[in-house]
Amino acid sequence: MPVVSGYNSSDCPIRYFQNPSSRSLLFESRSEEKKKKIRMAASDRTVLQFGPSSAATSNVTAKVHPLVIFNICDCYVRRPDQAERVIGTLLGSVLPDGTVDIRNSYVVPHNEFSDQVALDIEYHHTMLKSHLKVNPQEVIVGWFSTGLGVTGGSALIHEFYCREVPNPVHLTVDTGFRNGEGTVKAYVSVNLSLGDRQLAAQFQEIPLDLRMIEAERVGFDILKSTSVDKLPSDLEGMEVLMERLLTLINDIYKYVDDTVEGRAVPDNSVGRILSETVASLPKLSPPAFDKLVNDSLQDQLLLLYLSSITRTQLSLAEKLNTAAQMP
């Protein structure tokens, strides 16, 4: 276990975790896996065990709210001078089906040296308390770090979070775009022990759901560009939507025509989906449909008329009210 060695200076409540030199770390990479196997072969009498959590973690998945990515990026942009990475706490909840829903996050100041990590625990706890005040449902589910993959210091920080919550999730966001893309990955840690002796912690990557319905609701057009001059109004949004729908329908037309005329290779599953879509439209006789549409149109028109009349009334009342001056 890491040792908490007290304050590093009189005024700064930062504590150190020291890395016992005997400790080795295993990361999820092919070479390390090989090493593990070699070790197993060497000691054929002792069984290399994964920690008790391994069964529970094998089917864990995580889901990330776009806010978390935004927050991590913002923290990284605002990181202190000369800091290489930022780390912080992830908040959220574990859904009934075992998915870890990461919904919020906050950064925790830290310092890293060659083999030790200093974490501002007090800051972490104050922030946690504040967040719980706002939303008690969101508890710690893990921690994040920028950068690609897991590094040595990560194991120590992970161990700290293990004491805060069982099975924390470790989320890494590669803000450096080191392999040319913004990689976002989630890991859980598994303890590797030889008999009673703790050998190492292994980080296993878990599936991460990055679909982000919430971001879609806001619109990627807004979140994607560095500057948007104006929020789209309702009707503009409608226009964009119709254009998109039209191109989609045209695409389908083209595909169907091509397939019928033998220009494209027919795909049964696509055909099935198409016919299902067409079949899902309710079959209405033209008069019934016309009646339906016309009725709704009438309703809407009436509402429009009512609201316009109210507005007129309002401006009239306004004029009368201010004009009515008693002598």
Place this chain on the structure above:
Amino acid sequence: MANTMARSFLQVAAAEEVAPPLRVVQIEGLVMLKIIKHCKEFSPALVTGQLLGLDVGSVLEVTNCFPFPIQEEDEEIEADGANYQLEMMRCLREVNVDNNTVGWYQSTMLGCFQTAELIETFLNYQENIRRCVCIIYDPSRSNQGALAFKALKLSDSFMDLYRSNNFTGEKLREKNLSWVDIFEEIPVKVSNSALISAFMTELEPDTPVTQCDYDRLQLSSSPFLERNMEFLIECMDDLSVEQQKFQFYYRSLTRQQAQQQSWLQKRRDENKARKAAGEEPLPEEDPSNPIFKPIPEPPRLESFLIANRIANYCNQINGVTGQSFSRLYLTKGLHEN
């Protein structure tokens, strides 16, 4: 040399005295997501939070925000809330977040945010910060694919009047202030850091249709319109109550003036008689008489606010029906094909 430098600094200082008017509120995508998350999670309860950012010329940059816990009517908890706010500000400063309060955000249901409390809050904020803005977010409208963000501030002319307690009919006429002029809406800009922009481009799904589009295509807008109409009718009732108050006021004012006139006439006749008899005339005013006591004018603010709300509902109804029209014609066109 030093002298000219000093002068130029002075000039700069003098130039900065005249603040350019606030033209644009620039919100970070992060703040938008935070507000949306907070408001949505607690909907239909109404929540508020603080906006942090920078005031740069005519642009107010909102770069971060944090939510307030749901308030309860208790003094102890109120003090707790203030502590929470301070603590949060301190913590955020530690991680280099902009530490200036630039306003607050709040959620609303169907846009009925124009209340006297909002104005009070505005005044409280504006006492401490020269420039502040309130961002209103409506989660109910977002379910229809709209991004219902609004940045508001009180207009200066209204602030002056309200602060000096001159909110009477006479002054309003003088300043030509009507209910439209209470709130000023400020255009909203969205900005994202290059890093976020890169990530979002990376993470954007390939599907041509997004959740937002599905929401927009929802054919059923009637529950929303129904609620809107309901609120509208309620507001109309309130407005008519306010109007009745005014009518009552004007009627009693007319009656009082008639009484004053007849009293004056009587007094003048009396004075004429006294003059003829060689006596001192009586004064033409009698402050002790109850008919000279001015009748208090009913407050105007409430009716102004109600008018604002009604206008808002009308706008919403117009907007939503407009959208439904296009949806209906779209369905019709699709069906005919």
